[in-house]
Amino acid sequence: MDNFLNVSNLSVSFDVRGGLLLRKIGTIQAVNNVSFSLRKGETVGVVGESGCGKSTLARLILRLIEPSAGSVSLNGLDILSLSKKELRKQRRHMQMVFQDPFSVMDPRYTVYRSLSEPFKIRNIKHSKEERLAKINELLEMVDLSPIHGHSYPHQLSGGQKQRVDIARALALSPEILILDEPTAALDVSVQAQIIDLLGELRDRMDLTYLFISHDLALVNYFCDRIIVMYLGNIVEILSAESVNTKPYHPYTKALTDNVFSTDPNSKPIHVLEGEVPSPFNLPSGCVFASRCNKVQGLCREVAPVLEATAEGGEVACHYPIN
Numbered sequence: 001m002d003n004f005l006n007v008s009n010l011s012v013s014f015d016v017r018g019g020l021l022l023r024k025i026g027t028i029q030a031v032n033n034v035s036f037s038l039r040k041g042e043t044v045g046v047v048g049e050s051g052c053g054k055s056t057l058a059r060l061i062l063r064l065i066e067p068s069a070g071s072v073s074l075n076g077l078d079i080l081s082l083s084k085k086e087l088r089k090q091r092r093h094m095q096m097v098f099q100d101p102f103s104v105m106d107p108r109y110t111v112y113r114s115l116s117e118p119f120k121i122r123n124i125k126h127s128k129e130e131r132l133a134k135i136n137e138l139l140e141m142v143d144l145s146p147i148h149g150h151s152y153p154h155q156l157s158g159g160q161k162q163r164v165d166i167a168r169a170l171a172l173s174p175e176i177l178i179l180d181e182p183t184a185a186l187d188v189s190v191q192a193q194i195i196d197l198l199g200e201l202r203d204r205m206d207l208t209y210l211f212i213s214h215d216l217a218l219v220n221y222f223c224d225r226i227i228v229m230y231l232g233n234i235v236e237i238l239s240a241e242s243v244n245t246k247p248y249h250p251y252t253k254a255l256t257d258n259v260f261s262t263d264p265n266s267k268p269i270h271v272l273e274g275e276v277p278s279p280f281n282l283p284s285g286c287v288f289a290s291r292c293n294k295v296q297g298l299c300r301e302v303a304p305v306l307e308a309t310a311e312g313g314e315v316a317c318h319y320p321i322n
Helices: 054-061 084-093 111-121 128-141 146-150 158-170 188-205 216-222 250-257 297-301
Strands: 003-018 023-039 043-047 069-074 094-097 176-180 208-212 225-230 233-239
Touching: 003 054, 003 208, 023 054, 023 069, 023 208, 023 233, 043 054, 043 216, 054 069, 054 176, 054 208, 084 094, 094 158, 111 128, 111 146, 111 158, 128 146, 128 158, 158 188, 188 216, 216 225, 225 250, 233 250
Parallel strands: 043 208, 043 225, 094 176, 176 208
Antiparallel strands: 003 023, 003 069, 225 233
């Protein structure tokens, strides 16, 4: 299959200011030369510790944040070269579902009005009856009843709010959804329901997903391929089948070794040792060198680049796991 979304050398840095005069105290490289691609209908997960740049990457792809460098193309169209007017036209093809369903809905709006907003913004004309039918269809798609259209956010559970958020993202029939930890704020039982719903919608609507999470077990279950990030860098890209059987990067191996299991016979958890580098002063070599048990002199001097693995993935490591 041809690549549907292409991200090439995407980077962004942020100046941090502090003190009474808000002087610049440093610069954080939030995303650093990130490159990957998605095929049509594919679900790709992005995992890593908090602060590794996962959510920033999502916002860069949608141009909610302007990148410092790099390119993003969707179906061959360069997203970063579009004017604001042209970008508004393309936004209907790519939508985002946010982590916190409690903060994405206006508390003054009913569900019906919230779901009407995408059509109003796009100036899509409907009669009152057509609009009601369309919104009822969206509610039914996410397993809510039309009666929920009369509810305000405070009258809904967390899972119901997240379903409304998903419905709103689907209102304009997008081709790709970026899911930024869509189950992190939900109870475990509700998480499973939302994941099942997302799987059904993907198959029914031929959607492409970029699924961001810190839960490696969930990403392994739901995704076709996995992107592993550390301090703004991609350290490995591998298939979901390979993540437990053949990870090449020591950080990926550490993540898989630390997936919690209730099985009393499971292997013990090994805590990563070493200090995380300051985001204001990243090392010149490999960003993982200070915590890696395979580190050698070259690692502290030269930053590794992504290279192909025997399993069809990519790894950025001078001394990958054999």
